[in-house]
Amino acid sequence: MSDQNVFPVDPAFAANAHIDNAKYEAMYEQSINDPEAFWGEQGKRIDWIKPYTRVKNTSFDPHNVSIKWYEDGTLNVSANCLDRHLATRGDQVAIIWEGDNPEEDEKITYRDLHERVCRFANALKAQGIQKGDVVTLYLPMIPEAAVAMLACTRIGAIHSIVFGGFSPEALASRIIGAKSKLVVTSNYSLRGGKQVPLKANVDAAIDDHGASACIERVIVVQRTTKDVAWHENRDVWCHEVCAAASADCPPEEMNAEDPLFILYTSGSTGQPKGLQHTTGGYLVYASMTHEYIFDYHEGDVYWCTADVGWVTGHSYIVYGPLANGATTLMFEGVPSYPDNSRFGRVIEKHKVNQFYTAPTAIRALMQQGEDVLGDSDLSSLKLLGSVGEPINPEAWTWYHRIFGKGKCPIVDTWWQTETGGIMIVPLPGATPTKPGSATRPFFGVQPALVDSEGNEIVGAGDGNLVITDSWPGQSRSIFGDHERFVQTYFSTFKGSYTTGDGARRDEDGYYWITGRVDDVINVSGHRMGTAEVESALVAHPAVAEAAVVGYPHDLKGQGIYVYVTLKAGYEQSDDLMKELRNWVRSEIGPIASPDLIQFSPGMPKTRSGKIMRRILRKIAEDDFSALGDTSTLADPSVVDDLIEHRLNRK
Ligand code: PRX
Numbered sequence: 001m002s003d004q005n006v007f008p009v010d011p012a013f014a015a016n017a018h019i020d021n022a023k024y025e026a027m028y029e030q031s032i033n034d035p036e037a038f039w040g041e042q043g044k045r046i047d048w049i050k051p052y053t054r055v056k057n058t059s060f061d062p063h064n065v066s067i068k069w070y071e072d073g074t075l076n077v078s079a080n081c082l083d084r085h086l087a088t089r090g091d092q093v094a095i096i097w098e099g100d101n102p103e104e105d106e107k108i109t110y111r112d113l114h115e116r117v118c119r120f121a122n123a124l125k126a127q128g129i130q131k132g133d134v135v136t137l138y139l140p141m142i143p144e145a146a147v148a149m150l151a152c153t154r155i156g157a158i159h160s161i162v163f164g165g166f167s168p169e170a171l172a173s174r175i176i177g178a179k180s181k182l183v184v185t186s187n188y189s190l191r192g193g194k195q196v197p198l199k200a201n202v203d204a205a206i207d208d209h210g211a212s213a214c215i216e217r218v219i220v221v222q223r224t225t226k227d228v229a230w231h232e233n234r235d236v237w238c239h240e241v242c243a244a245a246s247a248d249c250p251p252e253e254m255n256a257e258d259p260l261f262i263l264y265t266s267g268s269t270g271q272p273k274g275l276q277h278t279t280g281g282y283l284v285y286a287s288m289t290h291e292y293i294f295d296y297h298e299g300d301v302y303w304c305t306a307d308v309g310w311v312t313g314h315s316y317i318v319y320g321p322l323a324n325g326a327t328t329l330m331f332e333g334v335p336s337y338p339d340n341s342r343f344g345r346v347i348e349k350h351k352v353n354q355f356y357t358a359p360t361a362i363r364a365l366m367q368q369g370e371d372v373l374g375d376s377d378l379s380s381l382k383l384l385g386s387v388g389e390p391i392n393p394e395a396w397t398w399y400h401r402i403f404g405k406g407k408c409p410i411v412d413t414w415w416q417t418e419t420g421g422i423m424i425v426p427l428p429g430a431t432p433t434k435p436g437s438a439t440r441p442f443f444g445v446q447p448a449l450v451d452s453e454g455n456e457i458v459g460a461g462d463g464n465l466v467i468t469d470s471w472p473g474q475s476r477s478i479f480g481d482h483e484r485f486v487q488t489y490f491s492t493f494k495g496s497y498t499t500g501d502g503a504r505r506d507e508d509g510y511y512w513i514t515g516r517v518d519d520v521i522n523v524s525g526h527r528m529g530t531a532e533v534e535s536a537l538v539a540h541p542a543v544a545e546a547a548v549v550g551y552p553h554d555l556k557g558q559g560i561y562v563y564v565t566l567k568a569g570y571e572q573s574d575d576l577m578k579e580l581r582n583w584v585r586s587e588i589g590p591i592a593s594p595d596l597i598q599f600s601p602g603m604p605k606t607r608s609g610k611i612m613r614r615i616l617r618k619i620a621e622d623d624f625s626a627l628g629d630t631s632t633l634a635d636p637s638v639v640d641d642l643i644e645h646r647l648n649r650k
Pocket of ligand 1: 312388412413
């Protein structure tokens with residue numbers, strides 16, 4: 001290995017692991033050279049009602065992007081996640097739920113979960129939901145979130161989960177975009193001891209932001225005892241409709257390519273897009289990646305700290321683990337409540353074996369010092385995972401030392417909402433790790449680096465990360481806009497899937513993700529389109545123009561840096577700054593809250609009126625030594641003013 005800082009595979013770990021290096025090499029080679037045979041075999045890890053005879057039928061040709069896996073097979077996802085486990089592990093815990101309050105928890109067996117899902121599925125039917133309808137879930141991290149997801153899959157409804165931190169306006173646009181008839185929410189959510197009014201947000205989305213155009217019903221889970229406003233002709237209590245429903249609900253037979261869910265995510269332009277995932281290939285990929293990457297073994301307790309509102313929660317709290325008959329932990333709270341030792345306490349309490357979290361959480365804990373986890377007993381841990389953004393080597397080694405006591409392999413998992421499952425990652429029994437590198441491709445994944453002209457970079461080098469052939473977990477389309485799907489992902493580098501990320505490949509063939517190459521920023525592992533934040537800002541009466549860029553942030557990875565030009569008649573002030581910050585929070589949600597707002601009399605524009613973001617990015621990074629050529633600007637003096645008043649000074 002070329003690097004000094006290599007963590008070899010522990011031979012004892014490899015001896016018990018599903019995949020060691022020899023297996024990785026052999027399986028990877030087969031997955032690329034004979035994908036039909038490889039995925040044909042892997043498809044058998046899930047149960048099919050009608051087995052498939054065709055495995056792969058995919059094209060990345062921009063004139064005909066078409067992605068189909070197992071296309072003539074039929075199955076049901078909830079039956080795979082529940083029914084098929086009942087005979088052998090009906091009494092095994094499927095979900096350990098750990099509440100926001102450390103005194104509150106619940107263990108739900110596969111048998112209990114099956115019953116709850118069947119009742120919920122019948123309740124959905126009773127509310128008029130049929131196969132193919134879109135159900136929006138706007139829920140906290142409570143068991144009902146998993147129950148509602150699985151209930152949708154049971155009857156062939158498509159779920160669209162909207163993260164509970166999004167504002168009524170953002171929720172409404174996702175409801176309308178998906179033409180959803182029904183929302184499942186809770187009266188409140190609990191985070192760090194505080195109640196967040198989810199139901200009131202749903203009401204506002206419907207009554208004030210246009211979602212009344214499609215929403216007919218709201219199912220409300222009673223999470224706390226606090227009252228909420230009630231609309232007799234629209235709202236029903238979850239516990240009432242489930243109690244009234246039968247516990248017998250035969251699973252709907254779905255085609256492998258029928259939609260399973262929609263998940264909105266941000267892009268570099270326009271409104272968020274509803275990525276569509278389908279049934280068969282997604283489940284095969286989620287199940288396989290979960291088992292091999294986390295080296296999950298029967299009886300292990302696995303914990304992913306993500307929220308089900310993001311793709312990580314879909315694939316690695318619910319579908320992957322439950323398809324594998326695993327025990328998956330679902331955490332309602334935050335790492336800092338009641339104090340910063342919470343992750344450690346939960347690991348100890350439930351004897352967690354695999355722990356999967358985000359670099360931003362690790363960095364926040366790291367700031368609190370070496371003894372942040374107190375005297376928590378972490379000896380149950382066998383493996384650690386990281387996801388959502390590049391993990392800096394300091395955070396990696398701290399995680400390894402403080403959580404892993406130097407003995408747990410770390411899997412740094414690179415993937416995206418679009419990819420459905422993990423794509424570049426070390427396999428813990430096979431791949432020596434280097435802090436900060438996501439290392440090597442998973443089975444069937446063919447990454448490549450290309451320059452801006454699309455020429456492939458061979459050997460070590462830097463470039464745009466693309467994937468040259470399909471894998472089963474891949475998103476099939478953007479809901480209602482296949483053309484946008486083709487344009488966004490398949491037209492820049494013809495014949496390949498464009499990830500939007502840049503990467504470096506080292507002499508050992510290891511990939512180092514360097515971050516987004518488009519106008520998407522990654523704030524605390526949350527993906528955000530700068531265009532969305534800009535359009536929220538220009539909707540404010542005082543704002544004439546806004547430009548948003550990311551800048552390096554110690555805790556969040558990237559922070560949100562906003563440049564604002566005010567309309568005539570408005571004066572810059574601290575109050576206005578506060579108001580704009582609150583405005584963005586209410587338009588999108590707290591995750592989009594600007595970190596720095598710089599008022600600027602003008603923007604650096606080309607003579608044709610295009611804002612030169614490259615310059616804004618550099619100034620936000622406090623690196624204006626290499627601004628490049630500014631002579632083409634309409635008014636170069638703008639740049640001097642921007643530099644003089646810059647807010648991020650190192
Ligand atoms: O830039 C990459 C970053 O997160 C983006 C995907 O965001 P999202 O669709 O919200 O999915 C997040 C969870 C899978 C990617 O384009 N990213 C994700 N994981 C990593 C990462 N960057 C570096 N290393 C990772 N492990």
